[in-house]
Amino acid sequence: MTALAQPNLPASQASAHDARFMRLAMNLGARHLGHTWPNPSVGAVVVREDGAGPIILTQGITQPGGRPHAERIALEQAGAAARGGTLYVSLEPCSHHGRTPPCVDAILAAGVNRVVTALEDPDPRVRGRGHDLLRARGIDVVTDVLSSEARRVHRGHITRVTRGRPAVTLKLAQTRAGISGRSAGPRLLITGESANRRVHLMRSHADAILVGVGTVLADDPLLTVRLPGLVHQPVRVVFDSHLRTPTTCRLVASADAVPTWIVTSAEAPDEAARRLSDLGVTVIRARCGSDGQLDLADAMASLSRRGLTRVFCEGGPSLAEALAVADLVDECVLITSDHDADGDVRGVRLGLAAALARMVPLLPEQAGGDRIEIYERG
Template sequence: MTSSSAPAIEVDHRFMRLALALGHRNLGRTWPNPSVGAVVVAGEPGFERIVGQGVTAPGGRPHGEPLAVAMAGEAARGATLYVTLEPCSHHGRTPPCTDAILSAGIARVVTAMEDPDPRVAGSGHARLRAAGIAVTTGILREEAYRAHLGHVSRIGLGRPSLHLKLARTRDGFAAGAPDKRLQITGAVANGLVHLWRAHSDAIMVGIGTVRADDPSLNVRLPGLAGRSPVRVVLDSTLRLLPSTHLVRSARDIPTLVVTTSGAPAHARRMLASTGVEILSVDAGADGRIDLDAALRRLGDYGLSRICSEGGPHLGDALAKADLVDVCTLITGPVELGEGGGLPAVGPHLGERLSSGHLRPVETRDLGSDRAVTYERSVPCSPDS
């Protein structure tokens, strides 16, 4: 129940925050569809009560709206539906969400943002209005844009959104001497990284990171092991060895290798026999993988949210290609000291940060570590 003196916009914000929280639960589980949260609220002003809620199911169907109105049942008649993205109005493998809303007798629909998908793009709102339903949109739009950034990017740019994560010492280094692993961050920061993994469609690294660290790239938080996302390795000449953790577990956790069309055929056959899936793209002028083409290929595959944990060289290459949408720098308390090592922030990423192309939006203390998150200052698409 809400206070009778609460302004209507405050009430709308309150229930939209709940819808966004519901949608956040299934981030990383619904691709190629966005994770949409929905809440059905009944009752007179000052006496509102939640009668239904839903979120896009794993695999992308059913959508959040029909789940929410089904939970509400008869209580949905005359009620308000809060939803984080414009309800779809086109026929796919399931009927349009607008059909479920109209059948339920919803009187008002409040959305956070229009769906950029050209199959929707305002037609869902228009259909609801044409049927006499009151529609309010733009409530907590900025928060919803962040939540649906992967969807916006894949639709608008043809590629997933990319979150670059880098750890560094207090004096700015990601690694010390060759072949010497450097533990930079503590347990709290490491736990956050695993939560990011659980909320991503995929984790991406380069072959250099695999050969140096032999990572597992899974989620190791209690109760969330089943949320390990797709692992992606960028490997232009297919140097990935069958003895690595990624290859040995490829039948348990989907593992993709993006390579060039000229990669050796025998290496393709060997990796394919282990359960690794090979995606080919053209090479750039330097003979390496064209990163823009790689992300577009991953977008075609259905992935919309990628977390890059590939280290400074890959991070700087992604920044040079202007493919970084979000960047988080986690700074630990220790210094590498005399002699230095590999800088965490390369020249191209440094320019993106110093110029404001990537602007700071959040600072968090994580135990003895500090994480600063930057976001692209220019939206993913002109209409965003």
């Protein structure tokens, strides 16, 4: 359903231009995904009418670290020209005092006549209050324009607020025969260059990249974004119940340059934790289950408390299966190679297959000879 046909708009009917400018605001916000945690990455556009129709005055994106907010940037750049115009913003403006004053105050001071948003913010400090305050001051407020697309962009923020954990995207590569790795020997290289570039772009939009300690021991990965022109590096996270991560591995050796967190159990050796901490690694304690392995829900909650909203998991079939069984997967990226290779570890197992069956498939993509299928929680 398009914005023009939505029956549940609580204010003035959406104009013929609202979907166009809202899509621009969401695309702007999507540029800084992975950069703004613990805050959502929001886009804002200030538009006003002239004799020939609406013109874009200014644009704003939430800045790295989460401040300043997109609305404030766009309105400050517009200055007096914003008066009488329309502000498009991909999430309800904040109405509470944090480190900065509420965006609602900046909107009222700017003198815009109309505010169009995509989503109500589920944060209990806001949750409709921003919209209500604007309406109470006579501003025409239109909501839910392109809301489905906005939920995808803001999935991390929504999941952290409503579920108390980051949104989890699971990436798994497999051969045509469904093989994702080897139980021993050298790492199995499955995907081609084009798919690898696509994965690095996905990494750049995450707050953190997650693997299990088994991947660290088998592959000694670096888990960085390696694309020309992209300098942002997500946090690297290892789930390691017993602190088996070697102090000589590449993640630890580069911990001073790229934030590296290891989530371990309360029972893990203190001496091992001290050695890792001395080398620049952040060690986080979480609960264990009855099997002696990390309680994945508690581990994810610990990441949320530290501000993470979007986690990109590249930990292989075992961690993928455990996350699926724990119902912690919000999006799955399944990449199938166009060739077979000599491996013996099956990729999609029963728990993940069941999770995929409950998800909504998006249109598949081709990356060179590899097929990328994306599924998301309905």
